[in-house]
Amino acid sequence: MICDQCGERSASVIVKQQQQDQIVKVNLCHICAAENHSINIAFEQDPLAIHQLLSNWFPNSQASINPVRKEVATCPSCGFTFSKFLRIGKFGCASCYDAFSPQLNEIFKRFHNGNTEHNGKIPASYGTTLKIKKEIEELRKQMQISIQGENFEEAARLRDEVKILSAKLEGGIPDGS
């Protein structure tokens, strides 16, 4: 049996842990077991045994074959498959987030009390880009409304604004501001 914590060494002890109202049995190797018994919990050590939760939530995805498309979701950048992600409970790279995106909302909701979207800090360099994208989205909505109201002059004006902003996006944004 493989250790539930590191997923690498073979397990030699069973540890019972209280996890969110229920007792969960975890199989650990001697190294991970020693860590769990140390004074040091300043660092989280996969308290949730993430891959264990994942495999409970997606028992069938372990087979990793999409019954409709009959294909395995694989990250083109790092080569992780969705089933590997479920098995170790970790992403291999940033592109995994796109490669596995159809299933991620469901996973994020469970880990983060129903939330799927980030609402916190944005790196300064992304900040401007994001702001422009949101503005474009808003302008497009207004444009649709104008078209439906047959207010074509206004729609044309909005279309030009979108064009200017899109050009800004493609040209990259200068630092700061």
Next chain:
Amino acid sequence: MAVERFLQPRASSWMTNDGKNVDIAMSTRIRLARNLNNFKFPYAFTEDEALKVDKEISSVLLDKGNELDYTFSHISIEELAELQKEILVEKHLISPYLINSHHSGSVLLSDNEELSIMVNEEDHLRIQSLQSGFQLQQAYKIANELDSLLEKNLSYAFHEKHGYLTSCPTNVGTGMRASVMLHLPALTMSHQIQRIIPAISRLGMVVRGIYGEGSEALGNVYQISNQLTLGKSEYEILQDLENMTEQIIQQERRAREAIALNSPVVIEDRIYRSLGVLTHSRLLTTEEAATCLSDVRLGIDLKMIQDVDMSILNELMIFMQPAFLQQYADKPLQPKERDFARAKLFRERLNRNGINSEGEDLA
């Protein structure tokens, strides 16, 4: 060697006894998880990438750290001796995960030991900010400033919808884990803690005990932290955690008052017995030392013990661990020998610092 200064049995500033609610809140920690664009994450990257990541991050911190008035020391994990690694873990400056990793990793430590940046832990970057007492905002401010400095000079893996991308789906979004270490002897004695723990876990936060040998919380010390990292801003997460921590602190205070009122002699007896054990025993296990430390801490808070400095107790909690003891003894120690060395450490530290130890020290 750069590491030497960090191995001394000297208290880091966050182990001292400053800050709000220090009688119950021992220390505060903020951790930010970040990854770089253009490199695979540590679960998938090659050794070559690991080295490049280390170089990129380290050079920014070493070159630009002074913009925030920090001087960082860069320490490669593989260049450390086993005992040195363990000491840094016992001091909470690096994680056990980092020293067991299969690829190149390092840590950059600020001179005051309040900032520790682990490179190639589970994520490329783990920024850790430590403060004494209950200081979530201050600890976050320091971590955030460093993060902003880094993002000016590095390209972070960030997703419009999901936020900061991390190896683990439980960290995505803010990448922030905020935690406070709490000493909760009265809530433990009165078993109220068993009601509190499950209630809190439903609110996106978690309370965990520091586990000893399969028993309850070692030394009645618990860590409360946010579980949720996605959907709320850093500010909201910190607010929620702050409110919850304040509530727990108040409940602990009430429980202490009740105990002192209902069984004053019993509690006084327990506190002085523990002080006796710490100042006179010849063999001290980790568990016994932690239990007695907890009692003596409580004795100071209840004003029963006047002549022991709380900061020394915080230090002893760190320095009584195996790697520190072995460094103190300057040789490898078997478990029984550690118990002897631990007892000696406690006698020396506590008696030197003013407790008039009655009875002869015959050793």
